[in-house]
Amino acid sequence: MLAVTSLSDIKSVGIVGGSLGGLFQAVALAELGLDVTVWERSSGRPDDRGAGIVLQPSVAWFLNMFCGVDTDQVSVPVTHRQFFARDGRSHHTLMRQQMISWGAIYKPLRDRFDSVRYRHGQPVDALTPRSDGVGVHVGGAVHPVDLAIIADGSASRHRGLVSPGSAPRYAGYVAYRGVIDEAELPEELSAVFRDRFSFYDGDRTQFLCYFIPGDFGTIEPGKRRMNWVWYVRADAAGLDRITTDRYGTAHGLSLPPGLIAPQVHTELLDRARRLLPQSVRELVKHTREPFAQAILDGRVSRMRRDRMLLTGDAAFVVRPHTAASAEKAAADAIALFTALQQIPSVDAALEAWERDRLAEGTALYRHGVGLGHRMGLNGLDATPVAGRAS
Ligand SMILES: Cc1cc2nc3c(=O)[nH]c(=O)nc-3n(C[C@H](O)[C@H](O)[C@H](O)COP(=O)(O)OP(=O)(O)OC[C@H]3O[C@@H](n4cnc5c(N)ncnc54)[C@H](O)[C@@H]3O)c2cc1C
Incomplete structure (x- = not known):
């Protein structure tokens, strides 16, 4: 003390x-x-x-100083940012960061x-x-x-x-999110995103993804998770639709995992087919339980x-x-x-x-x-x- x-x-x-x-x-x-x-x-x-969550300095300092956590042991390093074009081609730039999970x-x-x-x-x-x-x-x-x-x-x-x-205030768009066990991703797809913080900037939309720790904070390759976020514009009625679950319950500003309405899920997959580069789109397809949250100011x-x-x-x-x-x-x-x-x-x-x-x-x-x-x-x-x- x-x-x-x-x-x-x-x-x-x-x-x-x-x-x-x-x-x-x-x-x-x-x-x-x-x-x-x-x-x-x-x-x-x-x-x-x-x-x-992208690990930033105050969180790392706090965990280390007050909780004795070595954040290198509970976060996944990325070495580069990777930017996709609509046709699937990509380029990357050097940018070292650590990715952690909320639970860690x-x-x-x-x-x-x-x-x-x-x-x-x-x-x-x-x-x-x-x-x-x-x-x-x-x-x-x-x-x-x-x-x-x-x-x-x-x-x-x-x-x-x-x-x-x-x-x-509601900012006029939602973040669809997804988490996939690394073991469930085909190896060739996984390899596209390894060591990368990946982005696709489309027309009034952005998709990003990176690996995070898996169960119990493990960062062992093969046992981690892929985490993606897709920002999509939606008016107030659209937000209500997205956040009303498969049983008709309205959640307001977020939709928990496992509850997406079948029609909303179908539309999400369809939108991914139309708008996202192939490898990125595959992540949406491999996600069993997409969830969503409204972006607020x-x-x-x-x-x-x-x-x-x-x-x-x-x-x-x-x-x-x-x-x-x-x-x-x-x-x-x-x-x-x-x-x-x-x-x-x-x-x-x-x-x-x-x-x-x-x-x-x-x-x-x-x-x-x-x-x-x-x-x-x-x-x-x-x-x-x-x-x-x-
Ligand atoms: C899916 C997701 C991804 C995120 N990604 C990132 C990221 O990449 N980078 C980043 O920096 N941040 C990220 N965030 C945001 C970040 O987690 C929060 O901004 C941060 O944790 C601060 O949250 P908070 O504790 O202030 O509020 P909250 O996390 O909203 O917690 C509020 C708490 O208060 C409790 N509560 C509410 N009312 C009462 C009451 N009357 N009495 C008692 N308890 C009450 C709630 O149950 C809840 O536990 C993300 C958040 C989510 C949900």
Whole structure:
């Protein structure tokens, strides 16, 4: 545990939401010796879905420093970026990166807490500011804490307490996603994508793919997974269609794996046949359970009100082209850890943290929207998402 001299005002911290954003904060603040409790709405450990994340420096630093993880052991290296043309030809450029999975980040963070400190299946119903902190309302009980961190994601219920009127908007396109066990890919297809971060930029569409760790974070060749993302424009009605599952249940902003409606799946395969280069199209064909998520734009004007802070996607929802959402969440936590350690007054520390993170989040938000514009993906039907399910 690290020595702390300036934290006499804060002893207890309540975290609303126990995904990556909440967990980064929980681990860093526990490392400062604070009494941290995480309340997470969902029951049980989430399904990894095998989804891929580009490993960026703050996440790597965090996992290494706070969790003792050697990220080289849980991420798949790529050496080049590969760009496809519609006729299937490709060229590549040198670009070394590490690809990790959501689960390989989540697990070491989550393993830091027992079921007393991390409470599954306990949604936070309300937060009430008090003179000496915040009341966290859970299932009829009120838990007083000195600091509350709101990490309840893009569909945040509590964001408005800190930054009213900041609900994200639908950006007008979806990311279809797929994950395939490497063992299920024909060798000649697998070889096309090995050691590569591959892209196809079409007319107002983009496809990208890379290998990520397989079960239990294995990076052994043959046991990894192929992860792909395909950005496709869809108006609000199209989004509703895509995210309404095979049983007629509307999921709003995302469609979980295994539930795609047969007609939507057929259309996806047909679209792939018409629009994608052959090897890329083959990946879509080999995917048993494609899933989807709406692309959102969300920015806040404040990240702090008294002793309540916003972090992760509850603050800024940036476009995935930045490959920086998990990175931003980790950086939020590292910045708070550093500010609380280095600035003698807690209020001054929180103020400095907010200034830094607002600037960073705003810059990333703009960068992501700019990237979407350049790909011609923006603007088909940008609508507020209030009222939709997450
Ligand atoms: C498929 C997929 C791929 C991604 N790829 C990338 C990538 O390549 N690079 C990247 O940087 N980022 C990527 N991201 C995004 C990244 O994972 C998130 O932006 C980041 O993890 C921060 O998330 P968060 O914890 O703030 O929000 P979330 O992950 O949305 O978590 C919010 C949590 O809060 C809980 N919650 C909600 N309401 C309540 C409540 N009232 N009480 C208690 N708990 C509540 C939810 O159950 C959830 O666990 C991806 C995300 C997904 C889903």
